[in-house]
Amino acid sequence: MKIKKVMYKILAINPGSTSTKIAVFDHDKEVFNVILRHSVEELAPFSSIIEQYEFRREIIINSLTERNISIKDLDAVVGRGGLLKPIPSGVYRVNERMLDDLRKGIIGEHASNIGGILANEIALATGKNIGAFIVDPVVVDELNELARFSGHPQLPRISIFHALNQKAVARRYARENGLNYDNINLIVVHLGGGITVGAHEKGRVTDVNNALDGEGPFSPERAGTLPVAALAKLCYSGKYQFHEVRKMITGKGGIVAYLGTNNANDVEKRVNNGDDAATKVYEAMAYQISKEIGAYAVVLKGKIDAIILTGGLAYSDLIVKWIKERVEFLAPVSVYPGEDEMWALAENVLFALKGELPIKEYA
Secondary structure, eight states: OOOOOOOOEEEEEEEOSSEEEEEEEETTEEEEEEEEEOOHHHHTTOSSSGGGHHHHHHHHHHHHHHTTOOGGGOSEEEEEOOSOSOBOSSEEEOOHHHHHHHHHTSSOOOTTHHHHHHHHHHHHHTTSOOEEEEESOTTBOOOOGGGGOOSSTTSOOOOOSOHHHHHHHHHHHHHHTTOOGGGOEEEEEEESSSEEEEEEETTEEEEEOOTTTTOSSOOSSBOOSOOHHHHHHHHTSSSOOHHHHHHHHBTSOTHHHHHSOOOHHHHHHHHHTTOHHHHHHHHHHHHHHHHHHHHHHHHTTTOOSEEEEEEGGGGOHHHHHHHHHHHTTTSOEEEEEBOOHHHHHHHHHHHHHTTSSOEEEOO
């Protein structure tokens, strides 16, 4: 007897500060993927990100309607996870406790905080009992005990990184090579506006740099690890307010501080045109990334199945070349440029609906 294959229609939502990415998937096939832009004028009436959820919900539903997709046909909705309490990796059902923490912004305000809220609102609007989920938010915490030490008990290291893309790419690498993610060791390097390097030890990210708060290599717009005494002196110089120093660390640090742009394509053009200053800064970033990879090789005691480069900067042949020259002796290097976060969201929920991944509860 033939068993009918169950098909699932999944809506994925990824809110940004001035845009909302949405995508619909029929099982494992993408139906459409669009970025809904929000102008400064449209967002002006809202004093916080959380207040925008009704505005964004209506835009999402209208966009689906324009494409002849009824929300009543959806089987699940998944949103980008926000700044929640530290949690292990996985697929989480949106529950009241999660919604409360997202609304309060218990760790901080971020556009991704409304991902779970939007998923829940649209799931409820279908009038059916369908699930609303988040997957691998940036607060995924699987650090080993030793990795939490910083050097001062008042300043413990915390886990904030590109968990969604790192985990998705790591699992993809394992599948494509006939391996089990839970049985291998990988170093995954997310190369974007922020850069995070994670030690994936048998399915868990046991150590990773917190690029949001100033750890690891500098990036197009983040300063990375800075000389601590010099930073303290700068803070007490009387020249800067806290928010200005914070911006130097995240937003106006790294390449933009050195070269006045955070656009890697512009920097590469300058490099190719013989700009010595741009070349030195760009190569210094690759040098620092390579040093960070070396540090995580030690975390894994040299037992590394592969080093994976992903994110937007992985499209750069020059950056990839410079990194490979320094780290290829440690393990084979695989490159997965870009970050398909919409697919990662939908894929994880699909696996959960099929019973291949557990559905976790946020507590």
